Amino acid sequence: MDNLESYYQSRFAARTQRIQASTIREILKLTTQPGFISFAGGLPAADLFPIERIAEATQRILQAHGAQALQYSTTEGYLPLREWVAGRMPGATPEHVQIVSGSQQGLDLIGKVFIDPGSKVLVEAPTYLGALSAFNPYEPEYISVGMDEEGLQLDELEAALKAHHFKFMYVLPTFQNPSGRLMGLERRKAIVELARKYQTPILEDDAYAELYFSGKPLPTLYALDQELGGGNVVYLSTSSKTLAPGLRVAWVVGPKPVIQKIVYAKQGADLHTPTLNQMLVYELVRDGEWFQAQIGKIRHTYQTRRTWMLEALQKYMPEDIGWIVPEGGMFFWLTAPAQLDSLELLKQAVEEKMAFVPGQPFYADGSGKNTLRLSYSSASHEQIAEGIKRLGRAVHKMLGREPVV
Amino acid sequence: MDNLESYYQSRFAARTQRIQASTIREILKLTTQPGFISFAGGLPAADLFPIERIAEATQRILQAHGAQALQYSTTEGYLPLREWVAGRMPGATPEHVQIVSGSQQGLDLIGKVFIDPGSKVLVEAPTYLGALSAFNPYEPEYISVGMDEEGLQLDELEAALKAHHFKFMYVLPTFQNPSGRLMGLERRKAIVELARKYQTPILEDDAYAELYFSGKPLPTLYALDQELGGGNVVYLSTSSKTLAPGLRVAWVVGPKPVIQKIVYAKQGADLHTPTLNQMLVYELVRDGEWFQAQIGKIRHTYQTRRTWMLEALQKYMPEDIGWIVPEGGMFFWLTAPAQLDSLELLKQAVEEKMAFVPGQPFYADGSGKNTLRLSYSSASHEQIAEGIKRLGRAVHKMLGREPVV
Known part of the structure; x- marks a missing residue:
């Protein structure tokens, strides 16, 4: 020593x-x-954190449900929050939703559930650095596909899907971190169809889903896949960019066989996301107008x-x-x-x-x-x-x- | 599909x-x-959760440091809390301390950092089920060592240490979950010495450290190892059994080379433990009398x-x-x-x-x-x-x- x-x-x-x-x-x-x-x-703008609202909500929760908020809770997550998430995703029920400790944990758990050493994972070039940090310990082999202004290039994507067997393709269609790109509707449809054609699940990371400066949000890949029968997209989003990242509350929405495995992986990883934090996020988002x-x-x-x-x-x-x-x-x-x-x-x-x-x-x-x-x-x-x-x-x-x- | x-x-x-x-x-x-x-x-007794104290402390934190409490923070953890933890461990500085999202995450990260498929890990028989859930995804081979009323049997332990090369030995010396055993002082000393003799790091899980019904707490394996020069024990404890498990705030204390790797692993796993929760735990424990x-x-x-x-x-x-x-x-x-x-x-x-x-x-x-x-x-x-x-x-x-x- x-x-x-x-x-x-x-x-x-x-x-x-x-x-x-x-x-x-x-x-x-x-x-x-x-x-x-x-x-x-x-960093999200701290001057926009709803501090007073969070303080009030915390008081309400602790007064009315203090013991529950401070006790161990189920690995799957706080049911009202899972219901709220499911309500925003076409075809989803709470059984399709797993609450995670930030999107980062969603990425880690998906890596743990899917990736063997040498498994191939398709990523955008560039892609989110934190996803690479999450996946790397599971030792995947990455295949990068280039992008134009609208996102993944379809010809290059199809060539890759034809040439390799991927565990999944990791895509950030909406205001991608780092490139800020927004994938257009036609590109979204084409990618969802290609993924189904080549039987490759999509991991859709939608952390910036709410941050459109104008216009109507485009449908998620999850929603477009649902229209074709569903089951081929695992979706990830978070409260970090709309409420406060320091609370570490995010969610995975996916097919039941995937969510079941994520539950086991999460149980070994941290038992559950802090109960109080989940109840707090729900208390804030439930008031839709606010x-x-x-x-x-x-x-x-x-x-x-x-x-x-x-x-x-x-x-x-x-x-x-x-x-x-x-x-x-x-x-x-x-x-x-x-x-x-x-x-x-x-x-x-x-x-x-x-x-x-x-x-x-x-x-x-x-x-x-x-x-x-x-x-x-x-x-x-x-x-x-x-x-x-x-x-x-x-x-x-x-x-x-x-x-x- | x-x-x-x-x-x-x-x-x-x-x-x-x-x-x-x-x-x-x-x-x-x-x-x-x-x-x-x-x-x-x-489950810790919910009727003992300091709900009012937590409500007050949350208000104080949000009023005085709301933006900080709700923002992303460093992977290592909230410095005042790391200082408080270090102050309780002989020879430790904040650089030896990593805040984790419950002990369970400490176990997962240590598994990720140390265990290759087929790596040998020495465990007590019985041992904490959650540790097995955390380690299993990294595919170790367990060698179980039997216990008497005082914990690990020394002859069996030494035979195992002689026969195998272990990544580490996982020990719960204080009111072990599940068996409730308390390892006596002489047994503790002997185990720390054997581990050093056979160059096998100890992972000491001390979740129940504070729950002595009477008498003076025995020194931790970490403290005993420190007396012999230190560096051979990675220590894990938590606020779950003294404050509230729903907050998910725990800590790993260990040699710097181990903590550095845990920092990287945690960054990929969940970026950091919720900032507000860490500040809240610190706000509670800093009043030593309370x-x-x-x-x-x-x-x-x-x-x-x-x-x-x-x-x-x-x-x-x-x-x-x-x-x-x-x-x-x-x-x-x-x-x-x-x-x-x-x-x-x-x-x-x-x-x-x-x-x-x-x-x-x-x-x-x-x-x-x-x-x-x-x-x-x-x-x-x-x-x-x-x-x-x-x-x-x-x-x-x-x-x-x-x-x-």
Whole structure:
């Protein structure tokens, strides 16, 4: 035991030994210094958390059902909340719903239930980094499929589905983290049909489902699959983006055979999601009028911040930096000329006291070195204007050009 | 997709396909009927939950730090709570502490970090069923070591340590769930020394640490290992048995190389334990005087209920049913003559409208058919007297004898 590092290193599982410290994580630790402007974290706007409402609801719950709220509860989750979730999903009953401790836990449990070492999983390029962190311990082999402005490219997708046997395909159709893309209706229909044709279940991650800035929300892949008979989509969403992420309450909706296995996996993983937190989320969402107004506030605020960031990008970025203007969600996704390495850019940006997340970790195939993610959800007008100005300086310096300002 | 069951069955991971529905779970579902007396669940007494204190503390936290309490937070956990935990463990700093979503999650993450398929893990016979549920998905091979009244038998333990290379040994020295055993000081010292001699890390599960009915708590294995240089014990405890299990706040304390890996594993598993819940637990435990009084109440109540159950067992059980009188914790562990199968007894008991947990699932080696667990923590005097009377009738019937009453 003289050298604890090597004592334990030789005792860790193979999956653990592959984990390496993240350079990006180390760099981003610097961003808590005063004067720093960070667009790195995907943090919902704390100024929109319904703090008073949560305080009132907690009192009501503890007064009326304190013993229940503080006791162990069933692994499946709080029944009224499961009923509420089921009520929003076509064809679903509470037996199709499992409450989880954040979407992240949903991803972990689905990985645990489906993935053997070497199992193939189809992912978008780019995809959500946290899903890769959740799946990696189960040692899948990823096949990445490219995207255009509307999401997964159909020809490439079909070729992959034809060539491989996948445990599932992981898709974020609505304001994808990181790219902010919204998959259109026709693309959604085509993907649901292809998945059924090639008998590949879809895992639909819909964390940003409510964050449309305008227009009518598109049907989920779950709903479209339901129209074709159902059973081929496992759906994941959360209260983190509409109420408060610190409560860690999310849900999986899926075919009963899948939910049954998730129940067992969750029982071994954490017994159940905190009872009080589940009751609290239900107490908030059950008042539909209030909940819609809360969502409305978030939409309006994020849209405003999105527009501020768009204006700043237009002002401070050189013309060969590209982006899709997000119509919802929390992120801008930038694509730079191929020679610009965004990890190097981050080092330069940190010198300017601003930060973002380099794009490469969002690609399971290791590409995307010239991409980066900016979050506007938690920033003020001033922070956005100044932060993008600093990023502009760093970009111009990296590209060997004179900055605009 | 016509047959969803087989469609998904062929897509599940190997670890999932091994999961079978539990007969016991199915039987215990019946116990929610009116008139049923169940000693099956290991439920802390809800009448002792500090509901008002929790309500007040929640208000204070939300008023003063609402945005923080509801926002994402670090994977490692809320620093003041980590400091409080570290302050109770000799030689520990907050860097040795990881907050987890219940002890159950600690077990899952340690399984994920250490266990490869076929890895050997040493367990007590019997051991905590939930640990087996947590470890099983990582496919270990268990080696069970027998116990006497004081815990693991030293000669058997040393023979196992000599014969196998273990990832770790899993030990519950204090009021073990299920057997209620308290490991004595000399046994503790000997086990810590043997583990160091054979370079086998100890995972110490100390969920019942505070529930001594009398006397001075014995030093933890963690503390004893620390006296010999430290680094060989990973320690797990929780707020579930002293405050409220529904909050799901527990902690792992261990050597830094282990904690670092657990941080990564937890990040993939659920990002972090709910911020509000961590702040709430800290807000309660920081008032040491109140917290000690709360623990005092629990000790006194459980001791009283333990004594009620002891009296009922003495009255209604035949002489060839044995037990250890627990000096703390929540459980009686009964051993019947070898011919009595406690799963069959459960079916008989359910006829009598009472329930317990059969002992076999607590044995990794499948033995223990003639054992069973009774929880007294949540039961009234009347329930205990009547419930044990019913159990007595079932036992006498199974053994083909005339009941006492």
